[in-house]
Amino acid sequence: MTTLEKIYQYFLAARQTVSTDSRKIEQGCIFFALKGENFNGNRYANDAIKSGAAYAVIDEEEFASTERTILVDDVLTTLQQLALFHRKKLGIPILGITGTNGKTTTKELIAAVLAEKYKVSFTQGNLNNHIGVPLTLLKMDSNTEFGVVEMGANHPGEIAQLCQIADPDFGIITNVGKAHLEGFGSFEGVIKTKGELYDYMAKKSGVIFYNRNNTYLEELGKNIPNRISYGTTDAGFKGELLDSPPFVHLKVNFPKGVLYINTKLIGNFNFENVLAAACIGNFFEVDPLKIQSAIKNYEPRNNRSQLIVKNDLRIIMDAYNANPTSMKASLDSFAANNPDSAYLILGDMLELGEYSFDEHLSILKTIREKAFQNVFLVGKEFARANQNFDFPCFEKVDDLCQLLEKDPIKNGNILIKGSRGIKLEKVLEYLN
Structure with a gap:
């Protein structure tokens, strides 16, 4: 029996319970000691076993402290192979x-x-x-x-x-x-x-x-x-x-x-x-x-295409993520369906690299073309592209929250859209 087959038998015995976080151990589970840029799961294998894990899969021999540690060449690869093995069995x-x-x-x-x-x-x-x-x-x-x-x-x-x-x-x-x-x-x-x-x-x-x-x-x-x-x-x-x-x-x-x-x-x-x-x-x-x-x-959640009604405000909350394609689609839809009393709260689109300036500039041009009057921008990328425009722009969402607290939006339709890293969900507390 190969090591993978043995782990699979342990996996079935563990009621198919695995963990990759030594702080969240279910009794009898198998702990996979994954590595990241800032952590090494091998160091926590023994802690996982003490917390109730039946076995710990590791890839550094110095941490093989008990017979309940299983040494493999690479923990992540083993996890992936186990998943495929299980998928084939099903x-x-x-x-x-x-x-x-x-x-x-x-x-x-x-x-x-x-x-x-x-x-x-x-x-x-x-x-x-x-x-x-x-x-x-x-x-x-x-x-x-x-x-x-x-x-x-x-x-x-x-x-x-x-x-x-x-x-x-x-x-x-x-x-x-x-x-x-x-x-x-x-x-x-x-x-x-x-x-x-x-x-x-x-x-x-x-x-x-x-x-x-x-x-x-x-x-x-x-x-x-x-x-x-x-x-x-x-x-x-x-x-x-x-x-x-x-x-x-x-x-x-x-x-x-x-x-x-x-x-x-x-x-x-x-x-x-x-x-x-x-x-x-x-x-x-x-x-x-x-x-x-x-x-x-089906009801959307997690800040995806959600309609939130607060008193006289209708808020379209779509700030789980954003990129140029989804941002443009959201603006097109919002413009078509909300011609009056429309507000935009838009955050940076992240991970665009060398294309970032041009893509943020393109969004600002779209906003101008669609004649949106009430616009609030958040983030350094929008700030860079906004130099040739005059839209209100805030480096951080907390700065916008301070403005909304002093001068709240009392009625209308609001689109909130931006990358998750901008944390635009914070503004919800100040929209009422």
Whole structure:
């Protein structure tokens, strides 16, 4: 029996409980001593065992203090291999999802729809990287009938690596846009990296779901035989966005007839996410009425496309993350649906590297073109680009909070959008 097989037996005996944080140990779990830039999990292996871990997987021999420490060449690699081994043992269908924008919302919509027919396990929160994907897979058990795995990336090759771990049978790329340009090097680098999911599907003869109206995705997926399209025109599965602000409302053509689907999602850009979930539900033969109900009942959270009503204020809270593509889409939707008493509170878009100045400048030009009058900017990048404009700009969100406390916004529609690092959620306390 190999070391991996032994660890797998221990994993099953531990009721499939693993930990990567020695401060959060469940009785009988397996502790994986991961390393980072500022920590070395090996140093805490003995503490984890004392706290109740059945075993600790380490990769530095000097910390092999008891028979309950398992020495391997590399802890992270072992964690990833264990996840793949477990995924193979389960033998369930796995849907992999990536994209620049909307992948978390789409993942949750898909999971909600599929849960109407299957016992679904899916990525929680943002556990979508080289550590999060293995942990997501290891949470699946013998009761799981379908897995939905979100895959994130900010460097070339990362989606390919995650595909090797999760081994998806089905794949969807929500879209490709200008995000993490500092890591990808260019927009072309973004497209190539996201396309690694399609590449894996092609080699495996898997199935992809793609937006027929997205030129980039159409090109990326053109040579994949097993592909299912969704979109507004010339697609296998069609839908139409209806005019019904503030929430996204759509008409969907199912094989046996048309259904109208209401949502609790804000922003026209969410139309594509909802249509994707409906398309995938239809492919896996979920009852259309249950698809309609699942989507209707889905409530966004974690500062994603949320509508918050405070007295006479209607706040669109979408500050979980931001990049040039999602920022532009939010501004377009907000301008179309909120022509009067509109306020913008926008934070920097981070991780854009050498493209940062031009992309922030482009957003400011869009704001000017759409004639927004009430604009508040937060962050050093917007400050640099704002030199040729006259919008109020604050280096830190706390500075804006001080202004709002003295001179509050009393009524109107407010869009809050920015990268998570700017912490725009702080302003909510001062909007009432």
